[in-house]
Structure formats: C-alpha cells, structure tokens
Amino acid sequence: MQSSPKILSSRYAGDYQMRRPGNTGSFPPNTARPAVAADPSELALIEAIRQRAATGKARGPLRLGIGDDCAILRPRASDEIVITTDLSLELVHFRRDWHPAEAVGHRCLARGLSDLAAMGARPMAAFLSLAIPPELTRKKRGTPTSARSWMDRFLDGFFRLAESFDVPLAGGDLAQSPRVTGSLSLVTADILLLGSVPRGRALLRSTARPGDILYVTGSLGGSAAELLALERSPQRYCNSLPTQPHPHLYPQPRLATGIKLRADGLATAAIDISDGLSTDLAHLCEASALTAEIDAHSIPIHVMAVLAEKAALTPSALTLALHGGEDYELLFTAAPATRMPPKIGGVPLHPIGRMLPRRAGRPILTLRSGSHRKPLDPGGWQHFRPR
Amino acid sequence: MQSSPKILSSRYAGDYQMRRPGNTGSFPPNTARPAVAADPSELALIEAIRQRAATGKARGPLRLGIGDDCAILRPRASDEIVITTDLSLELVHFRRDWHPAEAVGHRCLARGLSDLAAMGARPMAAFLSLAIPPELTRKKRGTPTSARSWMDRFLDGFFRLAESFDVPLAGGDLAQSPRVTGSLSLVTADILLLGSVPRGRALLRSTARPGDILYVTGSLGGSAAELLALERSPQRYCNSLPTQPHPHLYPQPRLATGIKLRADGLATAAIDISDGLSTDLAHLCEASALTAEIDAHSIPIHVMAVLAEKAALTPSALTLALHGGEDYELLFTAAPATRMPPKIGGVPLHPIGRMLPRRAGRPILTLRSGSHRKPLDPGGWQHFRPR
Numbered sequence: 090m091q092s093s094p095k096i097l098s099s100r101y102a103g104d105y106q107m108r109r110p111g112n113t114g115s116f117p118p119n120t121a122r123p124a125v126a127a128d129p130s131e132l133a134l135i136e137a138i139r140q141r142a143a144t145g146k147a148r149g150p151l152r153l154g155i156g157d158d159c160a161i162l163r164p165r166a167s168d169e170i171v172i173t174t175d176l177s178l179e180l181v182h183f184r185r186d187w188h189p190a191e192a193v194g195h196r197c198l199a200r201g202l203s204d205l206a207a208m209g210a211r212p213m214a215a216f217l218s219l220a221i222p223p224e225l226t227r228k229k230r231g232t233p234t235s236a237r238s239w240m241d242r243f244l245d246g247f248f249r250l251a252e253s254f255d256v257p258l259a260g261g262d263l264a265q266s267p268r269v270t271g272s273l274s275l276v277t278a279d280i281l282l283l284g285s286v287p288r289g290r291a292l293l294r295s296t297a298r299p300g301d302i303l304y305v306t307g308s309l310g311g312s313a314a315e316l317l318a319l320e321r322s323p324q325r326y327c328n329s330l331p332t333q334p335h336p337h338l339y340p341q342p343r344l345a346t347g348i349k350l351r352a353d354g355l356a357t358a359a360i361d362i363s364d365g366l367s368t369d370l371a372h373l374c375e376a377s378a379l380t381a382e383i384d385a386h387s388i389p390i391h392v393m394a395v396l397a398e399k400a401a402l403t404p405s406a407l408t409l410a411l412h413g414g415e416d417y418e419l420l421f422t423a424a425p426a427t428r429m430p431p432k433i434g435g436v437p438l439h440p441i442g443r444m445l446p447r448r449a450g451r452p453i454l455t456l457r458s459g460s461h462r463k464p465l466d467p468g469g470w471q472h473f474r475p476r
Numbered sequence: 477m478q479s480s481p482k483i484l485s486s487r488y489a490g491d492y493q494m495r496r497p498g499n500t501g502s503f504p505p506n507t508a509r510p511a512v513a514a515d516p517s518e519l520a521l522i523e524a525i526r527q528r529a530a531t532g533k534a535r536g537p538l539r540l541g542i543g544d545d546c547a548i549l550r551p552r553a554s555d556e557i558v559i560t561t562d563l564s565l566e567l568v569h570f571r572r573d574w575h576p577a578e579a580v581g582h583r584c585l586a587r588g589l590s591d592l593a594a595m596g597a598r599p600m601a602a603f604l605s606l607a608i609p610p611e612l613t614r615k616k617r618g619t620p621t622s623a624r625s626w627m628d629r630f631l632d633g634f635f636r637l638a639e640s641f642d643v644p645l646a647g648g649d650l651a652q653s654p655r656v657t658g659s660l661s662l663v664t665a666d667i668l669l670l671g672s673v674p675r676g677r678a679l680l681r682s683t684a685r686p687g688d689i690l691y692v693t694g695s696l697g698g699s700a701a702e703l704l705a706l707e708r709s710p711q712r713y714c715n716s717l718p719t720q721p722h723p724h725l726y727p728q729p730r731l732a733t734g735i736k737l738r739a740d741g742l743a744t745a746a747i748d749i750s751d752g753l754s755t756d757l758a759h760l761c762e763a764s765a766l767t768a769e770i771d772a773h774s775i776p777i778h779v780m781a782v783l784a785e786k787a788a789l790t791p792s793a794l795t796l797a798l799h800g801g802e803d804y805e806l807l808f809t810a811a812p813a814t815r816m817p818p819k820i821g822g823v824p825l826h827p828i829g830r831m832l833p834r835r836a837g838r839p840i841l842t843l844r845s846g847s848h849r850k851p852l853d854p855g856g857w858q859h860f861r862p863r
Binding site for chain 1: 539540543544545546547548549550551553556557558559560561562563565566567568591592594595597601603605607646647648649651652653654656659660662664666668670671673675678680681682747748763
C-alpha cells in the first residue's frame with residue numbers, strides 16, 4: 090500500500106513524496122523492486138523542485154516551506170488570507186501535442202494567480218500537486234544530455250512566472266500517474282495559491298451596485314484566437330515562443346492591477362475572465378443580484394482575434410472577445426463618479442458598459458450595438474468551436 | 477477550450493466548476509452539445525457539495541466559502557497558519573473494487589488532517605479538487621432511486637469526518653476525468669487543509685533533542701493488516717463497515733492529541749506515521765540531525781496485525797507495525813523529565829525508544845530486542861507485500 094520511496098523520502102521529507110517506480114498500474118504497489126531503486130530522474134526532479142522552491146528573494150510571510158508535515162505561513166495581523174485551487178488536466182485543459190511544457194507550467198500557475206488578482210490580493214505562497222507519467226521526468230533518448238525533460242520544462246515555465254511575481258513554492262505532493270495496460274498515463278496538476286489582503290478589503294463579485302460602470306483590463310479574445318491557430322499548426326507555435334505575444338500559452342495575470350484597484354478603492358466588485366466575458370459577467374451579475382448592459386463597440390478586442398477573423402478561423406472577432414475565455418483579464422465595476430486612470434501599471438482599462446437593477450423581462454446580459462439592444466447568452470462560447 | 481458549463485456555472489460560481497459533459501476525451505472539448513445540456517447528476521453533485529459545505533456549526537475564521545474567485549480566511553492575529561496537500565489517486569492510493577467510496581472520501585481527508593495533527597494545529601478549512609469519471613456521479617441503474625452514486629458515497633465519508641472535526645469545505649475545483657477510447661477514466665482527489673497554531677508554536681520534525689524519549693500514539697500495523705485482509709476478500713470487508721474497527725479504511729487522525737501535546741508543551745518534535753514507523757522515524761531523525769533506538773517489545777501492535785500473523789497473512793505482526801504505514805498515528809519526542817500522561821483524549825501514548833546523537837558507525841535507526849541491537853532499515857515495508 091505504501092508507495093513512497095522509503096530510503097529516498099528522507100531526502101525531501103513530508104510533502105514532496107514521489108511514489109516509487111513500480112507502483113503504477115497495480116495496487117498494492119509492486120513491492121518486489123527494492124526501495125532504493127527509485128528512478129534517478131525522479132530524484133533529480135524532486136531535488137530540482139526543492140532547490141528551485143528555495144531560490145529567489147526573501148520569502149516574506151513564509152516561515153517554513155517544503156520539508157515538514159505542513160508549511161507554515163505567518164500573515165500580518167492586519168490581513169486576511171485568500172485561497173484558490175485550480176486543476177489542470179491533460180486532455181481537458183491542455184494537450185501535450187499542442188501546448189509546450191513550459192506553457193502548461195505557466196498556465197497552471199497563471200490560473201491561480203488570476204484568481205488572486207480578482208480579489209486584489211498579494212500572493213503569499215503556492216502549493217503544487219502533480220501526478221505525472223514517469224517517462225516525463227526523463228530526458229529524451231538520443232538527445233544531448235543538456236536536453237530537458239518534459240517536467241523540467243514544465244517547471245521552467247512554472248518558476249519563471251512564480252519568480253516574476255515573487256511567489257514561493259511552499260509545498261505540494263508528487264505522485265506517478267497510474268498506468269494501466271493499454272491506457273494512457275496523463276498529467277494532472279492542482280495549483281493552490283494563498284494571498285493576503287487587508288481585513289475586509291478583498292474585492293468580491295457580490296458588491297457591484299446599480300449604475301456602476303463596467304471595466305475590463307487589456308483586451309479580449311486573444312486566447313481563443315491563439316488556440317484556434319494552435320490547433321491548425323501546433324508545431325509552428327511551439328517553435329515561436331519567445332518572439333510573439335501568447336495570450337493563450339502565456340497569459341499574464343493582472344496582479345498589480347488588482348492590487349491597485351483594491352488599494353486605491355477604485356473598484357466596487359471584480360472577477361477574472363477565465364470562462365469568457367459573457368459567462369464571467371453573468372457570474373458577477375448573479376453574485377451582485379444585478380443585470381448588465383455592455384456596448385459591443387467598446388469591447389477591447391485582441392489583435393489576434395481580429396487576425397483570426399481575417400484568416401477565416403472565426404466568423405467574428407467579437408465572438409471570441411465575448412465568449413472566448415481564458416484571457417485572464419479583470420472584469421470590474423466602479424462607481425460612476427470614480428476617476429479611473431486609463432492604465433494601471435501599463436495595462437489599459439476600458440469602460441465597456443454598466444450595471445443595472447434586475448427588472449422583470451430584462452435579461453441578465455444585454456449587448457448594445459448603436460441603438461440596437463439584444464440579450465446576450467452567457468453560454469455563447471460553443472459558437473466559435475475550432476473546426 | 478472552455479469547459480465549464482456556462483449557463484450552469486452561475487449556480488455555483490468560481491471555485492466549484494464542473495466541466496461540462498462532452499468535454500472529455502477530446503481537446504478542445506466537444507462544443508457541439510449545447511451548453512445547457514449538463515448532466516443532471518453533475519448538477520446534483522455540485523449542489524450537494526455546496527449545500528453540505530454550508531452546513532454545520534459556526535465557521536469560525538472562514539469569512540467567505542464557495543462562490544467567489546477565492547475563499548477568505550481570517551486567522552487570529554496571534555496565530556500562524558499551516559498548510560498541507562495530499563493527492564489520492566485511484567490505483568495508487570486506493571482501488572474502487574477494494575475500497576468503499578465512503579472510505580475513499582474519509583481517507584482523502586484523514587491524510588490531510590493527520591498532517592495538521594502532527595503540527596499540533598487546529599483545522600480551519602479544507603479545499604477539495606476532484607477529477608472524476610462522469611459515470612460516478614450517476615446512481616446505478618436498476619437500483620432504487622434512493623441508491624446513492626459513488627460520488628454521493630465518497631462525499632458521505634468525506635463530510636462525516638469533516639463534520640466530526642468541524643472542518644468546513646471552503647472551496648476546490650471539480651472536473652471530469654479525461655476519457656480516451658480504450659482507456660480507463662480514473663478518480664483523482666487532491667485535499668488541501670489549512671490549520672492554525674499560535675505563532676512559533678507548531679510542532680516540527682526538526683526539534684527533537686538527544687536523550688528525548690520517543691512516543692507513539694495508539695497502535696501500529698493495523699492498517700497494513702486490514703489491507704492484507706481487504707485484498708483477500710474485499711467484498712466481505714465492504715459489507716462489514718459499521719461494526720468493526722477499520723484502521724485502514726477509516727483511520728482516525730489524532731488531532732486532539734496533537735493539539736494537547738503542543739498546547740501543554742509536552743512534545744519536543746512530532747511527525748505523523750503515514751509511511752510507516754521506520755520511515756517516518758527516519759524522517760524525524762534526519763530533520764533533527766539525530767539517530768534513534770527503539771525497543772521491539774515496547775511497540776504497541778494493533779490486534780489486527782496480530783490476527784494477520786496468526787492467519788499467516790504476514791510472517792510477523794512486528795513487521796507490519798514497523799513498516800506498514802498509513803496508521804496515521806503520531807510519533808513524537810519529549811524531554812526525559814516530562815511527565816507524560818498515559819492517554820490523551822482516550823488515545824494511549826506509548827514510549828518506544830529514545831533519540832541519540834549522530835555518531836560515526838551508528839545507524840540512523842537501531843532496533844533493540846532484549847540485549848540484542850540491530851540496524852533497522854527504513855525501507856523495510858516491502859517485506860510484507862500482500863501476496
């Protein structure tokens with residue numbers, strides 16, 4: 090039943106336990122193999138995680154990271170903590186043949202950071218639970234020894250983003266994905282993020298007021314457009330990483346914007362756009378017991394969505410902007426009297442509509458185009474399905 | 477790419493997002509199905525989770541649970557928080573044909589609670605990320621409508637334990653396990669627990685001192701013994717749940733004991749026994765830069781381990797107690813002058829050995845039997861492999 094490498098586990102202790110090789114596909118694990126025979130590449134992975142988790146600047150509120158039964162965080166007495174978790178499942182949230190490993194690691198962390206941004210929170214620590222096929226910890230045969238395994242590259246993407254926001258990795262769990270004869274062994278990652286906000290000051294979904302102006306950061310539809318392009322020619326995309334914007338592969342969580350909106354009292358409510366503007370706006374309306382009207386001509390559309398329309402990958406760039414999802418921009422409300430800066434930290438803020446009271450016969454969401462108004466279906470994303 | 481049920485997600489918002497049916501086994505998801513066609517049993521599951529998460533007594537430090545981008549916790553200013561995560565993977569940590577669904581839910585939470593117990597922490601909130609095959613959310617055909625789905629039963633076990641320790645479920649994530657033709661779709665659960673301890677008072681692994689007495693709570697080897705029995709006749713075990721002790725299926729995390737040891741200053745260091753006495757003691761020694769000697773005749777052996785030896789399921793009950801793992805008892809050290817009560821909260825405390833300085837030629841672990849001493853291999857668990 091026990092599946093951690095006994096001799097080896099003392100090297101990394103408690104939280105980061107790699108299940109020993111031979112344990113997959115049978116339960117109880119195959120105990121015929123000696124406990125010391127753990128795959129050297131797994132050991133290297135564990136060491137890599139521990140070492141990289143320990144690097145970086147001062148760890149602030151993190152008192153104890155990887156290495157005991159729990160990590161310990163000491164928030165400031167004036168703060169409360171916010172917590173979010175997000176699963177990243179292979180074949181559900183990413184495909185290994187489309188998404189570079191670095192992008193999978195980046196996106197895994199970005200999803201959680203974006204949730205913190207929506208609360209106006211400052212990141213404190215991340216925890217990463219990983220179930221991985223053992224072959225992904227090995228370097229590819231026939232490649233130079235300098236080649237990095239899939240997991241090395243996943244961690245490259247993860248830690249590059251973590252370091253850019255100074256988020257320490259404080260713990261997690263590690264296991265081999267079960268392998269059953271004839272079945273695929275898949276990657277599962279679960280990211281947990283803890284952040285801090287001054288007590289009672291977190292930005293919520295439920296506190297928008299009638300008459301508030303609706304804003305969105307950055308631009309929308311880029312992630313869906315890049316996904317459309319990625320589906321057509323994944324190899325080209327995988328090879329063009331450093332030189333282009335990648336709203337799908339490398340979304341940028343709006344942490345600085347969220348913190349500023351909260352700290353300066355600019356926003357009355359906020360949510361991040363993970364499921365698409367229409368869906369997340371419906372969440373905001375529902376939580377605040379309001380409705381919303383947005384102006385089609387005010388919605389900032391990502392240039393890649395415009396290009397996707399021109400390339401006939403989608404009938405309409407607006408559709409991608411409305412329903413595309415995974416843009417990880419912030420959608421927030423502000424009182425009409427609030428003087429909103431045009432940008433925060435270089436990220437533009439666009440007014441796109443306003444919040445209205447609920448009224449009989451009024452749809453949750455209304456899309457205005459000139460003088461024409463029509464109900465907006467928050468389930469609209471299926472219309473732009475990649476073909 | 478988006479996989480949450482758009483219309484439906486507003487019912488549970490942010491954290492608990494069920495991926496819509498039709499999204500599994502293809503990426504991007506099969507968007508041909510209308511967004512409103514989510515499986516009613518999935519909706520029922522989400523509602524069940526939300527409702528059950530909201531029940532129970534006052535939620536203490538939990539300010540905001542399921543329903544926004546993040547949950548919010550407000551720890552006391554005098555406390556720090558401890559965090560642990562644990563994966564539970566089908567075919568690695570449990571088998572659906574051996575473990576009743578209730579036990580899988582119980583064990584998932586118990587693993588995390590036991591980590592809190594080892595720190596002397598008080599539970600604050602749990603987060604549960606689940607990837608599940610969609611058929612597990614449905615009731616079995618041909619059974620009465622009162623029959624519960626696998627997931628219902630998983631949650632029964634989870635919440636029964638959560639409620640017994642007054643731990644609110646504050647969030648998580650929910651997804652369908654990917655299904656690929658010809659492949660199994662498996663259950664993955666990741667449990668996250670947050671607890672609180674007064675600042676600087678958490679029990680650690682690294683603070684044992686030479687000369688300290690080693691103690692263990694309860695008795696050992698029961699979990700491994702039950703697993704041996706379970707392997708032989710899973711059906712008999714599945715049908716005998718309520719009437720017997722089940723150290724493997726329903727381990728009891730030692731939270732009250734851990735809190736008392738910490739609050740009364742009784743322990744100098746602690747760890748929970750998840751990987752087996754020998755392995756976890758090696759962790760403790762390594763973290764404290766010490767060695768340990770334990771007395772074979774002092775180790776409290778679970779009656780089920782003794783029965784397993786008599787039934788020839790194992791050559792030795794002691795082997796199960798030393799190396800079996802998953803007993804989720806506490807292993808802790810105390811100064812020799814400390815007057816240790818024989819029990820805390822009904823759980824017996826047994827002295828089993830002592831901590832010694834590191835010395836050239838001295839093994840990390842020594843097992844004493846009368847006047848005979850021999851090195852103890854912390855990888856010993858493979859010797860009792862179920863046959």
